[in-house]
Amino acid sequence: MSTKSNPTTIAFFGATGGCANATLVHSLLAGYKVSALARTPSKLTSQLLEQGLSQETLDRQLTVIQGDATNVEDVKRTLLSNGKLVSIIVTGLGGKPVLQYSFRQPVTLDNPEICASSTDSILKALKEVSAEYSATTAHKPLLVYVSTTGISNGPEDVPFGFRFLYHIILAVPHEDKRKMESMLRLHMENPNESERLLRGVIGVRASLLSGGVDYKSGKGWKTLKVGTEEKPAVGYTIARADVGQWIFEELVKKDPGEWAGKVATLTS
Numbered sequence: 224m225s226t227k228s229n230p231t232t233i234a235f236f237g238a239t240g241g242c243a244n245a246t247l248v249h250s251l252l253a254g255y256k257v258s259a260l261a262r263t264p265s266k267l268t269s270q271l272l273e274q275g276l277s278q279e280t281l282d283r284q285l286t287v288i289q290g291d292a293t294n295v296e297d298v299k300r301t302l303l304s305n306g307k308l309v310s311i312i313v314t315g316l317g318g319k320p321v322l323q324y325s326f327r328q329p330v331t332l333d334n335p336e337i338c339a340s341s342t343d344s345i346l347k348a349l350k351e352v353s354a355e356y357s358a359t360t361a362h363k364p365l366l367v368y369v370s371t372t373g374i375s376n377g378p379e380d381v382p383f384g385f386r387f388l389y390h391i392i393l394a395v396p397h398e399d400k401r402k403m404e405s406m407l408r409l410h411m412e413n414p415n416e417s418e419r420l421l422r423g424v425i426g427v428r429a430s431l432l433s434g435g436v437d438y439k440s441g442k443g444w445k446t447l448k449v450g451t452e453e454k455p456a457v458g459y460t461i462a463r464a465d466v467g468q469w470i471f472e473e474l475v476k477k478d479p480g481e482w483a484g485k486v487a488t489l490t491s
């Protein structure tokens with residue numbers, strides 16, 4: 224937790240979505256100092272107050288930055304907490320599904336490249352911000368992103384009944400997630416460690432999301448089936464609240480624990 228002896232700070236992107244929102248709520252309740260980028264800050268603060276957080280907690284621990292995740296300057300402001308680069312970045316960014324008249328691609332997104340373009344902005348912003356700080360590993364943040372099953376290079380991670388939905392209907396959002404994952408993988412594969420802007424990247428591939436923005440609406444993170452890219456947990460759905468709580472318990476609190484450099488697959 225965020226104390227003088229353990230000054231972990233967290234930057235959130237996509238926190239008005241249920242997954243990152245639940246991680247944010249758990250982080251605030253545990254006392255961490257966080258920043259969150261939001262296109263509409265009042266939407267985020269209303270969501271937090273409606274879930275029972277006090278205005279005092281928000282005033283003490285949360286800085287909301289109004290902006291867009293594809294704007295490098297807005298992202299830079301989010302990555303700085305009291306003038307210092309944050310220790311952890313959590314992104315649950317995603318586009319809104321839009322139906323289109325296409326047999327091959329009936330579902331697209333309002334921004335079909337939101338995950339890839341925001342990842343590009345985060346890396347560019349990190350490069351600019353990091354230039355002002357020591358390039359030691361200790362000062363580089365850990366990045367945790369929410370992604371999806373159905374894009375694995377390993378064994379099939381989508382149950383049989385959902386394969387048409389995942390591999391045909393959701394091709395556009397999945398291509399965006401693939402690009403995001405590949406950008407981050409390539410970045411971390413840079414053999415020159417001093418050029419890596421992150422000390423670690425952890426992907427969380429969730430099965431079909433259920434529920435809304437309510438951190439209490441899940442079954443509990445300990446009930447989840449958890450796998451890896453090589454040995455995925457295969458299932459149909461998972462509550463957004465559970466994805467967010469799992470990220471908090473396993474990745475934020477343990478930072479990064481056994482998941483460093485890995486991809487987790489989560490389902491109920």
Ligand SMILES: NC(=O)c1ccc[n+]([C@@H]2O[C@H](COP(=O)([O-])OP(=O)(O)OC[C@H]3O[C@@H](n4cnc5c(N)ncnc54)[C@H](OP(=O)(O)O)[C@@H]3O)[C@@H](O)[C@H]2O)c1
Nearest residue numbers: 237238239240241242262291292315316317370371431432
């Ligand atoms: N739907 C599924 O079954 C499923 C399954 C697995 C994974 N996923 C993926 O998991 C992730 C988390 O999903 P979720 O349901 O928790 O969240 P979500 O409802 O998809 O929310 C997306 C978030 O991204 C924000 N956003 C989008 N464009 C932005 C921009 N240009 N600048 C700043 N913020 C922007 C939205 O903000 P606003 O409030 O301003 O719109 C919102 O906070 C998403 O990437 C989603 O695609 C989805």
